[in-house]
Amino acid sequence: MADARAAAAASFPLRAYGAVAGLALPVLKLLHASRVRAGKEDPARRGERFGVASLPRPQGRLVWLHAASVGETNSVLPLIERLTGEGVSVLLTTVTRTSAEIAAQRLPHGAFHQYAPFDAPQLVRRFLAHWQPDLALVVESEIWPGTFARLARTGIPLAIINGRMSARSGAKWEKSRAFGRAVFGCVSLCLAQSEADAARYRKLGVANVRSPGNLKFDAAPPLADPAAVATLSAQMAGRPLWLAASTHPGEDEIVLTAHKHLAERFPGLLTLLMPRHPVRGGDIAALAAGAGLKAAQRSCGAFPAADLNVYIADTLGEMGLFLRLAPAVFLGGSFAPVGGHNPVEPAQLNVPLITGPLVANARAVYRDLWDAQAAVRVDDPAELGSVIARLLADEPGRKAMAARAFAVAEAGAGALDRTLEHLRPLLYADSGARDGISGE
Numbered sequence: 001m002a003d004a005r006a007a008a009a010a011s012f013p014l015r016a017y018g019a020v021a022g023l024a025l026p027v028l029k030l031l032h033a034s035r036v037r038a039g040k041e042d043p044a045r046r047g048e049r050f051g052v053a054s055l056p057r058p059q060g061r062l063v064w065l066h067a068a069s070v071g072e073t074n075s076v077l078p079l080i081e082r083l084t085g086e087g088v089s090v091l092l093t094t095v096t097r098t099s100a101e102i103a104a105q106r107l108p109h110g111a112f113h114q115y116a117p118f119d120a121p122q123l124v125r126r127f128l129a130h131w132q133p134d135l136a137l138v139v140e141s142e143i144w145p146g147t148f149a150r151l152a153r154t155g156i157p158l159a160i161i162n163g164r165m166s167a168r169s170g171a172k173w174e175k176s177r178a179f180g181r182a183v184f185g186c187v188s189l190c191l192a193q194s195e196a197d198a199a200r201y202r203k204l205g206v207a208n209v210r211s212p213g214n215l216k217f218d219a220a221p222p223l224a225d226p227a228a229v230a231t232l233s234a235q236m237a238g239r240p241l242w243l244a245a246s247t248h249p250g251e252d253e254i255v256l257t258a259h260k261h262l263a264e265r266f267p268g269l270l271t272l273l274m275p276r277h278p279v280r281g282g283d284i285a286a287l288a289a290g291a292g293l294k295a296a297q298r299s300c301g302a303f304p305a306a307d308l309n310v311y312i313a314d315t316l317g318e319m320g321l322f323l324r325l326a327p328a329v330f331l332g333g334s335f336a337p338v339g340g341h342n343p344v345e346p347a348q349l350n351v352p353l354i355t356g357p358l359v360a361n362a363r364a365v366y367r368d369l370w371d372a373q374a375a376v377r378v379d380d381p382a383e384l385g386s387v388i389a390r391l392l393a394d395e396p397g398r399k400a401m402a403a404r405a406f407a408v409a410e411a412g413a414g415a416l417d418r419t420l421e422h423l424r425p426l427l428y429a430d431s432g433a434r435d436g437i438s439g440e
Contacts, residue, residue, distance in 0.1 A: 001188060001207065001208070002155055004185060004207065005152035005158075005185065005186050005187075005188065006152055006153060006155075007185070008149075008152060008181070008182050008183075008184075008185030008186050009148075009149040009150070009152035009153045009182075009186055010153075011178075011182040011185075012178075013178050013179040013182045013183075014145060014146075014148075014149040014179075014182045014183070014186075017145050017146060017149075017179070018121045018146055018149060021119060021120045021121060021146050022120055022121050022122060024120060025120055025122070025123075028050075028118045028120060028123075032046065032049055032050075032118075039097075039279060040096070040097065041097070041115075042097055042100065042115070045114075045115055048114045048115035048116075048117070049115050049116070049117060049118055050117060050118065050123050050126075051117040051122070051123035051124065051125070051126030051127040051130075052126065053114065053127070053130045053131065054114060055112060055114070057130060057131055057132060058089040060087065060088070060089060061087075061088045061089065061134045061427065061428075062088070062089045062090070062091060062131065062132070062133045062134055063083055063088055063089070063090050063091070063133060063134065063135045063136075063137060063427065064090075064091045064093065064131060064133035064135070064136045064137065065079075065080065065090055065091065065092050065093070065136075065137045065138075065139070066092075066093045066094070066116055066136075066137070066138045066139065066142055067092065067093075067094055067099065067139040067140075067142070068094065068095055068096070068099075068139070068140070068142050069094065069095065069096045069098070069099045070096065070098050070099045070102055071341060071342050072094075072099075072139040072140055072142075072162075073092070073094060073099045073102050073103060074102065074219055074222075074342075075139070075140075075162060075215045075216045075219050075342070076092075076139055076161070076162070076215060077106055077107075077219065077220075078215070078218050078219055078220065078416050079161070079215065079416060079419065079420070080092065080107065080108065080111050081108050082416065082420060083111075084108050084109065084110030084111050085108075087110075088110070088427065089110055089111070089112075090107075090110065090111040090112075091111075091112060091113075091114060091131055091133065092107065092111060092112070092113050092114075093113070093114050093115060093116035094113065094115065094116065095115065095116055098277070098278070098316055100113055100115065101316055101317075102316070102317060105317060119144040119145065119146040119147055120146060121146055121150065124146055124147050124150045125150065128150060128151075128154060128156070133156060134156070134157075134427060135156070135157050135158075135159070135423070135426050135427045136151050136156055136157065136158045136159070137158075137159050137160075137161050137423075138158070138159075138160055138161070139160075139161055139162055140160075140162050140163060140164050140193075140361075141163070141164055141165065141169065141361075143183060145179075145182075145183045148183055148186040148187065149182075149183075149186055151186065152185075152186035157188040157189070157426040157427075157429070158186060158187055158188050158189075159187070159188055159189040159190065159191060159422075159423060159426060160187055160189070160190040160191065160192075160201070160206075161191045161215070161419060161423070162191065162193055162214060162215040162216070162415075162419075163190050163191060163192040163193060163197055163198075163201060164192070164193050164194075164197050164361065164362075165192070165197050165200040165201055165204070166339075166360040166361075166363065167200070168360065169200075170200040170203065170204065173204050174203070174204065180204050180205065181204070181205040184201070184204045184205040184206045185205050185206075185207075187206050187207075187208075188208065188426060189208045189209075189210070189422065189423075189426060190206045190208065190209045190210070191210050191211070191212050191419055191422055191423075192209060192210070192211045193211070193213065193214040193215075193364060194211060194213075194214070194364040195211050196364065197211070197364070198210070198211040210422055212415050212418030212419050212421075212422060213412060213414060213415030213418060214344075214364070214365060214412055214415055215415050215416060215419060216342055216344045216362075216365070217344055217409055217412030217413045217414075217415060218413055218414070218415055218416035219344070219345075221320065221345060221348040221349050222319045222320030222323065222345055222349075223320045224318070224320035224321040224323075224324050225321065228318075228321055229321060229324050229325065232303075232304065232321070232325055233325060235303050235304050236270060236304050236325070238268075239268050239269070239270050239306075240262075240266040240268065240269050240270070240392055241269065241270040241271070241272060241325070241326065241327070242262070242269075242271060242272070242326060242327065242328050242329070242330070242388050242392065243272040243273075243274065243322050243323070243325070243326035243328070243329040243330070243351075244258075244271065244272070244273050244274065244329070244330045244332065245274040245319065245322065245323070245329055245330070245331055245332060245341075246274065246275075246276040246319075246331055246332040246333055246341040247273065247274070247275050247276060247332035247333075247336075248275075248276055248332055248333055248336035248338055249280070249336065250335065250336050251332045251333075251335050251336050252273065252275070252280075252284050252287055253287060253291075254335055254381045254384060255271065255273055255330065255384075256271075256287060256288055256291045256293060256310070257291075257381075257382075257384075257385065258271075258330075258384040258385035258388060259271040259293065259309065259310065259385075260291070260293075260385075261385030261386070261389070262385050262388055262389055262392070263309070265389055265393075266389070266392060268306075269309070270304055270308060270309070270310075270311060271309065271310045271311070272311050272313055272322055272325070272326060273295075273310055273311070273312050273313065274312075274313035274318075274319070274322055275312070275314060276332060276333065276341070278299060278314040278315055278316055279314075280314070281297045281298075281299050281312050281314025282297070282314075284310075284312050284314070285297055285312055288309070288310045288312075293309040293310050294307060294308055294309045294310070295308070295309065295310035295311070295312055296308055296310075296311060296312065297312045297314050298311065298312060298313050298314060298315050298318075299312075299314045299315050319345060320345075320349070323345065323346055323349045323351050324349060326351055327351075327352070327391070327392065327395075327398060328351065328352045328353075328354065328388060328391045328392065328398060329346050329351050329352070329353055329354065330354045330355070330384060330388065331343060331346065331353060331354070331355050332356075333358070333359075333361075334355045334356030334357065334358050334359050335356035335357075335358065335381050336358070337358060338358065338361075339358060339359065339360045339361035339362075340355065340356075340358060340359030340360065340361045340362050340363075340366065341361070341362070342362060342365075343355065343359075343362060343365055343366055343369060343375065344365060344409055344412075346405065347369065347374065347375075347402075347405035347406055347408060347409040348406065348409050350399075350402040350403070350405070350406055351402060351405075352375075352376075352391055352398045352401045352402050352405070353369065353374075353375040353376070353401075353405060354375070354376045354377075354378060354384070354387055354388065354391070355375060355376070355377055355378070356377070356378055356379070356381070357377060357378075357379050365412070368408050368412070369405060369408055372404050372405075372407070372408050373401065373404060374401055374404035374405035374407070374408050375405060376391070376401075
């Protein structure tokens, strides 16, 4: 296996990729500066994006785990807790500032966060020379060719965990056959969410593929402060309401249109609107005002006053709070071309779920929910208001749907234990991988 990974890393496609990426450092510096100006990067931690560590390496075994953003981070927190419970240190890297904030709040003792380096060879070498991980894990669909190649060259085992590969993504990788074979040939182990995902990884050339299930079923439901639940519940008492969560640009307009449709049937309706990226709260407030609706932002200290039409939940880490308040939720990223977001959290909290059709990021889970009549799929955005109206008017139907969704979530549990079983041989193998890592 080690020889095959080294051969893949030394192949012409990955050597060419490394050469081009190495020349792109000035472009990466400009990109980073642009993202800082847009508020998407932390200027105080610039060095981390260029492979410069902000912390010393802890003694003992170290797992490097890379997750793209908030959803992926939440899904692997139970795995991180189990690893640190075994005395293994965990370095979590992410890209977004919101995921860094979640990490600061929720990582257990023995785990710590850094921003991931850009995928340029000199930056990845610098990163690995400092951290010298015993095992590298990437979550879901994080495919970084330069990083994969460097891990293979240094002999550090690399596993894809909770791996997902949509039919569209698989087809794209197949079109670049030589490059795709080289990239996926660097992977030691792939633990896929479903058998369909596993089959696509095998077709792309991953030699060792298993399907232990979806880690999102084993994540704990999002937490909420009981005092905040009680306060908001009292402030909204007696009002019909619904939640639109994790929305993206283009979906907020759909939600506001649905609100107008619903308000004709449900006087005093309050729409709770939680954007995927809280920084967009001000833009959504302006959209609501333009639509003739009164809106207020939670991030500004506002509360859901009686004359408010839309309460914008533009805060971080409060999904659990608003799911506990809502009789029904539309989960965004499913009308916008994003691929959908995690439907397990509403299912765990007995909240009836409505979604658009674009859910490739978690299609297997959505399919289970749809097949069990545990979620409603809306193909036409213009129909969202009508679907929400039917749910709000049918309390027994809502409760039955929520119960079916909860049963789907319970049935999917167990992936965490199976994932750990597959990872332990790689983690505890005496490979001596760290001895072969050099810096610049």
